[in-house]
Amino acid sequence: MEMIQVENVTKQKIRKVKRKSTPILFINLCRLGIILGLLAVWELAVRFQMINPFLMGSPSGIWEESVRLVQSGQLFTDMFATVYGTIFGFVLGSLLGSIIGLLLWYSKTFANIIDPFVVALNGLPKIALAPMIIIWFGSGMFSKIALASIATFIVALLSAYQGTHQIDSNLINLMKSLGATKGQIFKKVVIPSSLPWIISAFRLNIGFALIAVIGGEFISSDKGLGRMIFVAGNLFNLNVVWVGVLTLMAVAIILYVGVSKMESRLIPWEASNKQREN
């Protein structure tokens, strides 16, 4: 009973807050207005020959190229290649990194031994490995996945390992006093209490994976949004570059939102923490 009341009170509070702030519809209209305004100014500037469409592209030209690329299916082929490489690399690198980072909790000595290697790898901009990866694995999907995995692996590992260091030692003592084995402590305390750290690494990693894939595609690739942008850029086809950039932006947003949604699924208790703070 009390719980329901509490929830009602929170909801009422939220509603009140919302009423005070500007309606979301108005805000969205303003945002749309800014985009349309910019496009209109751009287009007009091109029409009145105030800027050079060969160097800047133009909204109408971008639209024409989008229609062409959608109709030929080229845009989807490239988008799919990039998204596929990003997601696979992200999942592979993040999962592997998180698992190894967590397992390091078992052995301080081992963690100590590999520490400098991890630091060295972490400092290295992973894109520097792209030429080698492409030489070894070719310009296909496998190289994209490999690059994205490498880019995400170390971040996930470090984050998970740091997570295991933040555990309240009282919780581990409590488990010990209950007669828990090390395996039980790992499963019931170490993993769940490190999850927020792991998830926050995921949010960074989806961005890193995308950067790695696009970087790889810039260097050498048979398809992908990075290749599309790179090739069109070399040909001074600015409208196609814009199509690529805007599609990439949309892809990035969707991937980021996807990972954020996963967060509330995986750590529901954090959501109830936030609710309380409200």
Next chain:
Amino acid sequence: MVQTYLEKTSMVDVEKRIAIELRGVKKHFYDSDENVIQVIKDITLDIKEKEFISIVGPSGCGKSTMFNIIAGLMEPSEGNVKVHGESIGSSTGHVGYMMQKDLLFPWRTILDNVSLGLEVKGIAKKEREDIALEYLAKYGLADFAKAYPATLSGGMRQRVALIRTLAIDPDIILLDEPFSALDYQTRLVLEEEILGILRDFGKTAVLITHDIGEAIAMSDRIAVMTQRPTSVKKIYDVGLAKRLGSGMKARADQRYNEFFENIWADLDIQIGRSS
């Protein structure tokens, strides 16, 4: 549960079996310069079965070290601790404890928190949840079974922590300043509740506290500790709560003030001197 005065007093006196036996327990640590820091000078103490004993000492005297040793989380440097005649290492599960921090797992619901100990022991899901629910229902927390700890108040969380301790059915319950983070009213209510629970279940309880009033209101006996390196300075036979039936009545009793003055004098706390 109607008992005469005599029966209640006899309950205090009859139990002479020893639950926890501390023999010449000493503990020292090393600081960063390898200097020896002696925390526990020498403690020899018998804690009788089903009694409620408080360990009161000035802050920083080594009470928490004592707690860790009794709970089996720390080895004494010298001497030994026996729980029901067995050495402490092999006795995990006999001692349940409750601290100032409720130590509820934020990622577990109240139900899953309460059944944690049973889960560690490998009891089947259905069975452990039934046990946990029964306890929660008994203490008016059944509605919160599916809630996460973050949504509960401090007092309720502490109550859940107590239930989690009870669910594993330990013979001995160690309380390490379990009330000090709570407001005064909640504290009084919980004190009463714990006394009731200990009475109902016949548990041995060790309360570690710096709150003299709380110790007098709840205990059968109080061990007053010296400054660090600590040892037992004096033992008081109190038993007000058990004789009068409640901690509140104990607090209202004339003898409460006498004990308070004596223990205060024993603690020899010098105001203004940092210890």
